[in-house]
Amino acid sequence: MAAKHIIVIGGGPGGLAAGMLLQSKGFQVTVLEKQPYVGGRTSRIVRDGYVFDRGPTFLNMPHILEEAFQESRKNLHDYVTLKKIEPMYELVFNNMSFFPTTDKQEMYNRIKQQFPGDEEGYYAFMEGTKKRFDKLMPILQNTHGQWRDYLRLRTLKAVPQLALGKSLYDVLSDYFTDERLKLTFTFQSKYLGMSPWNCPGAFSILSYMEYEYGVFHPLGGMNQLSEAMARAIREDGGTIHTGTGVKRVIVENGRASGVELESGEEMQADEVIINADFAHAASTLFEQKDLKKWNQKKLDSMEYSCSTFMLYLGLDTTYDAPHHTIVFADDYKQNVEEITGTKLLSKDPSIYVQNGSVTDESLAPEGHSALYILVPVPNNLSGINWEDEKERFRDLALDILEKRTAFKGIREHIVTEMITTPKDWEESYFVYNGATFNLAHSLDQMMYFRPHNKFEDIENCWLVGGGTHPGSGLPTIIQSARITAGEIKRGERQGRKAE
């Protein structure tokens, strides 16, 4: 019997992981990627000898990726070298810096020294959140395509450890009194593009995961994970076409039967997996009449995550600064409210800097360094005119860095520079509303309420990536691919039995 042909639309980490898992199990996979390179938001930018990650710079829970490689009969460590970052990051508050570590005794000591009286709260947090993590992980790893999955969740709401009715900030207030320490354990909600004051308390597992498992950097950058999965697909006989945009999914009697490329060519498939940003795909790859649920009206009614303003700088010097630095706005709560609520451009933004060259000399020529600066900003529903704002905002970000971090005199050392605004994310990288972390992760947009891994509107059509269950963030996206690939394999087995 001929192998089932699977077309994957989009070669981001979600699409590549699904392709790798399925190709290794005997399916015939074709990945179609619109850009001339693979990786999507997890790709690299090479400029004048400097290498930058376009998006992700933190790898959490590498064991999820290791497992996906094992399931594909491969060893992740044959493809990439992971370095653990210790201390994990420097957190810059208005009057002090704090350097969190995964070493529990050392972390306790640092809290005791810098936030006396809160040190016992740290152990209580780790213990309490472990229980929450153990309860939540199976929920996140399961499929959520049916009503009974939702009922299971409703039953779980009764489990107090999940803190589903509390905000993340409230949950952390149970453990710590110092504001800065509460932020140390809640700022991770930004990874989902959310505010600690609105994000469900259950997401305290994000900081727990960091403190328990650590933060890693793959040599060459996070983009190397995408490259590794692409290599794995090709080694097993799968095909990846870059520079090949899909114009539409061909739907016949409610079933996906293939795709039409932007070139006009048609390709047949037994199953179609969509990895392109979900709302972008739903609004461009289908005829509205074929979408019963995820039509434009429904997309317009959804909440979207925040966006990011990016500065990639090649410097002719190096700075003795940590791999990751996070500078908190003096009024962090207001900053977060402006990003996610009122959608205004903050006058006092928070800023994240990756000085990857301190860990990885492959990112820049000797004596030089590659600096990545990310400023969380509102998505494009804000109406901000980025053409007018971008130079001023770039200067503001550099002023803050010069004033509050080790990056003094940085402007004098810039050899090459690239800016990506929310407008660019939308127009050049096909991210709906420029919402870089996809649909927001409020409870009413998660699990059963997020677009299902088996696309609800079209038969033989599947989703992977940050727009489906379980959500955005690399480990979660890899998990989405495991769920989708698992369901496709199950369907194949059942089909064979029925024959």
Ligand SMILES: Cc1cc2nc3c(=O)[nH]c(=O)nc-3n(C[C@H](O)[C@H](O)[C@H](O)COP(=O)(O)OP(=O)(O)OC[C@H]3O[C@@H](n4cnc5c(N)ncnc54)[C@H](O)[C@@H]3O)c2cc1C
């Ligand atoms: C700035 C930033 C920082 C982040 N930081 C982190 C981090 O530190 N850690 C972490 O775990 N996660 C992080 N993330 C979140 C997440 O891990 C990445 O965004 C991830 O790349 C999303 O993967 P994906 O597979 O869902 O989609 P994408 O990476 O967006 O891939 C989708 C692909 O589909 C392609 N496509 C779109 N339309 C078509 C079409 N019509 N035809 C063919 N191809 C198409 C796109 O070109 C793209 O390559 C970050 C994201 C951003 C943007």
